Amino acid sequence: MNTTPSARTKGLILVVEDDPALLLMMRYNLEQRGYRVETAADGESALLALETSRPDAAVLDWMLPGLSGLDLCRRIRAHPSMRDLPVLLLTARTDERDAIRGLDTGADDYLVKPCSIDTLDARLRALLRRHQSSYDVLSFADLTMDPETHRVERAGRNLTLGPTEFRLLDLLIRNPRKVFSREDLLKRIWGQNIHVEIRTIDVHIRRLRKAINGPGELDLVRTVRAAGYALDDVPEGDT
Structure with missing residues (x-):
């Protein structure tokens, strides 16, 4: 679990990804776009991060070791204090049935890797606007x-x-x-x-x-x- 210390304006994003290089790239690019970023490399670490902080949105890789991104999303939706957290699933799966499965699990949005930082930023901004009334x-x-x-x-x-x-x-x-x-x-x-x-x-x-x-x-x-x-x-x- 790793949190960037600098104060920004767009909100705190939890990024859960087991590929260290991709995690580092996403963290850097999101920071450049004005977000604060907290990272986790697996589902269990992500649960700990969710217990100790309150991110404004979560980006979850589907294929995580141990607790998958899909299972992690289920846990989030089942937890009263986290059920309204905006969740974006990020995965290499391209089958439309997978997208439907992810959304049915409770994800708010779904992106297929690789995707541009512009697309990720746009989707996150849309999710945060949608949930702004909670703030x-x-x-x-x-x-x-x-x-x-x-x-x-x-x-x-x-x-x-x-x-x-x-x-x-x-x-x-x-x-x-x-x-x-x-x-x-x-x-x-x-x-x-x-x-x-x-x-x-x-x-x-x-x-x-x-x-x-x-x-x-x-x-x-x-x-x-x-x-x-x-x-x-x-x-x-x-x-």
Whole structure:
């Protein structure tokens, strides 16, 4: 897994390709077009990258060692926090039935290798425009969250959240005052088929509270006894 450090404007792209020379070329050319680029050489490394960062789009080679690009796309679509990620499949397969199979799996677009960087750039720009509505700045009470830049503020001060706390807040702020059970949060944040202890939710909720609530401020994360958690601006005991 490798991330370019320079700040750009077009967004962060995860490129998953097992050919080192092609991966290096794609990374260089996309950087020249104004993207930030994160790379992975196999599906497992890509899953790790997706867990630790939130790219704006993913370019997946179909024929990866171990977990294929097609299987990786299925995993992405099955994971609640990643299901809306724009995915472009890149492959040497030329049969139209393969393209249909890739799109049916959940890919947003499909390109046959070799392709020009102009074509790849155009397809990525189209995908990012299509998903731009997901990047609207979200707000609740005096809390604001920008999913594109990962910037979170409360009452004008910057907040620092870990990746899991960010995903929790993203879910809660999109559904204000809705109570989520611990089981529901586990499924939505970690996915249906990943085993995580239910007590883990309580740990991350505590971390989220610590991150967003300053001294003297209202605790915006409401605990509903025997039910779960909600983002709410009604103080405990007033409901």
